[in-house]
Amino acid sequence: MKRHCCRSACDQPAVATLTYVYADSMAVLGPLASEAEPGCYDLCAEHSKNLSAPRGWQVLRLTEPGYPAPEPDEDDLMALANAVREVGFSDFPEGASQSHPYGTDEHQTSDKGEVVELARRGHLRMIADASKITDRLG
Known part of the structure; x- marks a missing residue:
C-alpha cells in the first residue's frame, strides 16, 4: 500500500518522514521510512520542502541519493x-x-x-x- 502525505487535504505520495527529538528541540526530516511508525509523519515533496520548526527548534534535513540536498546557509x-x-x-x-x-x-x-x-x-x-x-x- 502506497503511503500518502499526513497533512490534511493532501493526497500526494509521501517522499519523506518527519520525526521530532524533543530533548534536543529538533525536527528531523529524512527519506521515507521503510514502515510507518507511531510518532513519525510522512510528508509529500511540497510539504517537506516548506517545513519550518517552532521558535527555538532546529530542522535537520537528512539526504540520500535522489532526495535534494538543502543549500548551505x-x-x-x-x-x-x-x-x-x-x-x-x-x-x-x-x-x-x-x-x-x-x-x-x-x-x-x-x-x-x-x-x-x-x-x-x-x-x-x-x-x-x-x-x-x-x-x-x-
Whole structure:
C-alpha cells in the first residue's frame, strides 16, 4: 500500500518522514521510512520542502541519493570561514597570552579532556584535539 502525505487535504505520495527529538528541540526530516511508525509523519515533496520548526527548534534535513540536498546557509558558511581565518592566521588570537594561547575564558575541555574550544562566533565553534594544543604549548 502506497503511503500518502499526513497533512490534511493532501493526497500526494509521501517522499519523506518527519520525526521530532524533543530533548534536543529538533525536527528531523529524512527519506521515507521503510514502515510507518507511531510518532513519525510522512510528508509529500511540497510539504517537506516548506517545513519550518517552532521558535527555538532546529530542522535537520537528512539526504540520500535522489532526495535534494538543502543549500548551505551563506551566513553560517561565512561565519565559519571567518572564525577559521581568525584562529588560523594568528599564533595567539586576541585576548590570549603565552600561557593560554587561545584565551583564558574562551576554551573549554570536555570531561574526558579530549576537545578544546578554540573560538566561538555566534552559535558556531572551532574545536581542536586537546593533545595537539598541549604539544603546541610544550
